[in-house]
Amino acid sequence: MKLLVSFFALCICLSVSAQELKSPSEFLGHELGTQFTRHHRVIDYYKHLSESASEMVQLEYYGQTYESRPLALAYISSAENIKNLEKIRLEHLKNTDGDGSPTIAIVWMSYNVHGNESVGTEASMKTVYELLTEKTEYLKNTIVIVDPCVNPDGRERYVNWFYQFKNGPSTVDPNSKEHHEPWLNGRPNHYMFDLNRDWAWLTQVESQQRIKKYNKWLPHVHVDFHEQGVDNPYYFAPAAEPFHEVITDFQREFQTTVGKNHAKYFDANGWFYFTKEVFDLLYPSYGDTYPTYNGSIGMTYEQGGSGSAGLGVISSIGDTLTLKDRILHHHTTGLSTLEVASQNAIRLNEEFKKFYRPKDYKYKSYVLNGPNDKLNVLTQLLEAHEIKYGWANTKTSKGFNYSTGKNGQIKTSNHSLVIDTDQKKGTLVKVLFEPNTKLTDSLTYDITAWSLPYAYGLEAIASETKVNADLDSGNIMKTASNHYTNNAYAFIAEWNSFNDAQFLADLLKNDIKTRYAKVPFVLDGVSYDRGTLIITKADNKNTPDFLNTLSALATKHKQVLNSTDTGFVEDGKDFGSASVQPLKEMKVAILSGKPTSTLNFGEIWHFFEQQLNYPATILDSDYFKNIDLAQYDILILPDGNYKKFLNESRMTELKDWINEGGKLIALSGALKTLSKEDKFQLKAKQNETDSTTVIPVYDHNQRNQIKNEITGAIFKTKVDYTHPLAYGYGDSYFSLKLGGAAYNYLETGTVAYLDLDNTIPVSGFAGSDAQAKIGETLIFGVEKYGKGELVYLVDNPLFRGFWENGKLLFANALFMVN
Known part of the structure; x- marks a missing residue:
């Protein structure tokens, strides 16, 4: 009898929970697709899901934008999987070491990386609701991670503008102002950066915060939802050539598997689509390529519409494209992706493990020399991507010399940075550091070169043999062990990295008068190059608290300042020469x-x-x-x-x-x-002019x-x-x-x-x-x-x-x- 009562009570509890779970339209108070939903209301809806279906949904805030809007992830799965979420994650990551035996598929879906491609966030709500109510079978062996809006600042810029200038009611006439965004459109983030081209470079706070969570999961599948021009039919995988050579046969094959499943649904509805064109898999900083180089099946989906579509617009052939249409198409490919992932969970795990097996890439180590400041900026990027590095313990390294374009050698020391491809992130290392990327097709969607030694201005060798390195030799950043005395005539700082420019900017802002050398000089047996900063006591005699301020700024920028008690140089021009000019604060x-x-x-x-x-x-x-x-x-x-x-x-x-x-x-x-x-x-x-006409x-x-x-x-x-x-x-x-x-x-x-x-x-x-x-x-x-x-x-x-x-x-x- 007690068992019967308990069962009856459980049924009532589940029924109440199901009744409390509201659809997006019910919760938002408008039919989905008839309005754009503002970001705070989107977050409210995901909070509602996490509260009303807490056994199946976890909501996590992972940061905020430059304009202080929240960034959030929703984890959706069966009650059992959500209960064991951390255990599943750790077992999944064991696969990267060849030790795991997971059976759960991990699918990450990113919406609205471009703010004015606004349908993504709307579609995410419809997709998650249907997962929780009608497609729960997908969740038995799948963890779904949803980022409902990668770029809230850009999306809010677009949505606010649309509400300000839309007709009442909205019009489908493409000539109306609501279909013509201003110069500062909704596509980029606060600083007008394209976040879909920042996955590898991590220059923006949204990317920096997201990558920490991404590396905690390394999903099997990552989908980036986009929009394109109004007249374009839907695009989905498989991608176009060129594919980077590191992309595995399985990654190619699975793209086709997913694409065929999408086609089944699109064919049944008579919707137009295309594959294998325009959107390639080469440039490493996209939301499809970066995950691919980390073992995922990375895919871009593109719906026609974007910032000129509004709530509805007439296309060039006279069809009307509505926001409801756009939502439905993204919703369909989203669920289709999850269907395929669920059906192939075991295979996805097996192939993910294979991806992380050691690979025999041509170059085994990349060795880099340069100013400590530049090396440290690079190591910060490596650490953000969880790429291991060390410091050389050899005197020379041989291999392809980036500067000469030929095989050669460079002198190395314990200040020479070494990055091996024989590591967990070895494929990403190859992609980011290889001297020249192999192109299978010259028609590409983005840039074709990005090799980091060139980008960071470092002397580099790509070695075909592994270079011995110490992984625990510590931070090489300059330490500012400076001594400031009233007897010093001047303080001297290098000028060979952007860190030095940041130091100068701070000096000027703090009214520390500074000079620079226009010709090289030698002083106290030390050689200094053009641009060297010279901070004299005489220039700053009226600067309040000069030495303490200088000391604080040098420590902040980890600058080593050489002090001297004379302005009489051994070679070059003395500090009173016209060749040593004052720098002024520029407006x-x-x-x-x-x-x-x-x-x-x-x-x-x-x-x-x-x-x-x-x-x-x-x-x-x-x-x-x-x-x-x-x-x-x-x-x-x-x-x-x-x-x-x-x-x-x-x-x-x-x-x-x-x-x-x-x-x-x-x-x-x-x-x-x-x-x-x-x-x-x-x-x-x-x-x-060419006299030959072709x-x-x-x-x-x-x-x-x-x-x-x-x-x-x-x-x-x-x-x-x-x-x-x-x-x-x-x-x-x-x-x-x-x-x-x-x-x-x-x-x-x-x-x-x-x-x-x-x-x-x-x-x-x-x-x-x-x-x-x-x-x-x-x-x-x-x-x-x-x-x-x-x-x-x-x-x-x-x-x-x-x-x-x-x-x-x-x-x-x-x-x-x-």
């Missing part, structure tokens, strides 16, 4: 708004606020005509299209400001308009076009290291070139350049016609104009915040070019 302005690229503006904005930590004023193009530029020492023009913005009157104003001492720093596309101004030296290189085959048009393109390739440029723009660099700089734009050398002030011997990239793809065009062209340069300067940055040294070796150059443009 910087950055142009924002319609002529500029949102992404490049964001890179510059993020550089100042989150990296250099130096104040900059944002001037929007809408009111730029009302600004007195005389208030600013520097104006930065990000990449963009300035044809209309820099009209005749504005160009005259700009030239007058430069002539009176202003410094203009122009990047990438901004140079196109400046090069057409007769008074400036900068001129675009003209294509040489009629292209229509079907090969895209292939012919790519001959003129450079798809993110790395070139070794020559450098005039005596120029202030190049202080801290040697005679070469590896530049990431993102296109075929080419400009002639300047008459004076050509700093980094390509000659006729350096037109073939050291890594990545460049079309044959593009290579022919870029010989004898400018990469970085400075033109004197009256009392001021124009700094030309043809290539973007701040690209996606990960090209570390370009950051010191940008700091030089700010402080050293004077």
Whole structure:
């Protein structure tokens, strides 16, 4: 009798629980797909699920955005699996060591990494609810991890804008304002970074916090839900070529398995879709490739719509695409993915274990030399990815030399960083460090080169034999064991890394007067290079608490300061020479708004606020005509299209400001308009005419076009290291070139350049016609104009915040070019 009563009570409890669990429409108070749901209400719904179905749902907050919005993960599975969630996770991770015997499939689904691809978050709620009510059989052997919104700041920007400008009721006419986002659209995060290109580089707080959780789980399957143009049919796996060579046969095969299952449902509904086109698996910082290089089946799903779709819009062929349609399509592929994963849970575990078996990659070790500051920035990235590293205990290392492009050797010491491919994250190591990625197809969706030794400006060897290294030799960061006395004449600091620029920025902000050397010098038997910072007692005699402030800043930046009791050098120029110039605090302005690229503006904005930590004023193009530029020492023009913005009157104003001492720093596309101004030296290189006319085959048009393109390739440029723009660099700089734009050398002030011997990239793809065009062209340069300067940055040294070796150059443009 007691057993019967207990059973009856349990049934009542389960019934009540089921009744309390509300659908998204019931909870939100509107039918899903008739409105966009704001982020706080999405979080409320997931809280509701975790409370009403607590035995099957766990909600975890893993961080917050730059704008303080919460980032959350929902773990969904059977009651038994949720009860044993940590045990399942640990057993799963044993597979990476070849020890586990798990049977549960782990599927991670990421929604709305692009904020204005807003259907993802809506679809996530519908999918999770159906899992808990109608598809519970999938959960018996599957853990589902849902990130309902990877990019809350971007999504809220889009949703808020839509509510402000939508028609009442919303209109499907594509000409209406609600279908035309402004310059600052919802796609990127707060700093206008594309979070779907930040998985490997981890420059943004959303990525940094997410990767900690991702590495705790390393799921079998990761799906990234996206949207594309209104007229595009749905895209799902399998992906297009090129596939990176490390991708396993099983990873390819399973993509096809998943794609065929999706097709079954799409065919039954008569929905259009495509596969094996456009979206490849190469660039390592995507939400499909990064998981793939960590053993997952990484996939991107793309629904037509995006920021121009609103709640409904008429396509070019007259069909109406609604938010409800978009939700249903993502919902269908989401459940289809879980169905396939559940059916193949054992196979997924077996193949995941195989992925982590030792691999016989060509290069066994990567050995890197360079300033401690640069090495430490790299080790921070390695630690975030849980990549093991050590320090060499040999005197030399042989292998492929990144600098020369040939086999050779470098001297090594216990300050030489060593990363092996014989480790758990060995595949990711190969992908991030290999000198040149193998391309199976030159038509790619993103850049084709990213090798970290080039990006970080480090001397490197890729060795075909494992290099002996100590894994426990500790942190190599400089320690600031400085002694500050009133007897010191001056304090001297190096200038060879971005950390030194951060130190200088702090000195200037704290009113510590600082000089820099324009020529090398020797003092107290120590050699110093151009750009060396010199902080004299005499300059700071009126600075309150000078020594204590200097000491605190040096400790903060781990700077070693050499003190001296004289300004009389043994070789070079004395500290009172005109060759030792004072640095002044610069008032910087950055142009924002319609002529500029949102992404490049964001890179510059993020550089100042989150990296250099130096104040900059944002001037929007809408009111730029009302600004007195005389208030600013520097104006930065990000990449963009300035044809209309820099009209005749504005160009005259700009030239007058430069002539009176202003410094203009122009990047990438901004140079196109400046090069057409007769008074400036900068001129675009003209294509040489070819007397041979070839009629292209229509079907090969895209292939012919790519001959003129450079798809993110790395070139070794020559450098005039005596120029202030190049202080801290040697005679070469590896530049990431993102296109075929080419400009002639300047008459004076050509700093980094390509000659006729350096037109073939050291890594990545460049079309044959593009290579022919870029010989004898400018990469970085400075033109004197009256009392001021124009700094030309043809290539973007701040690209996606990960090209570390370009950051010191940008700091030089700010402080050293004077």
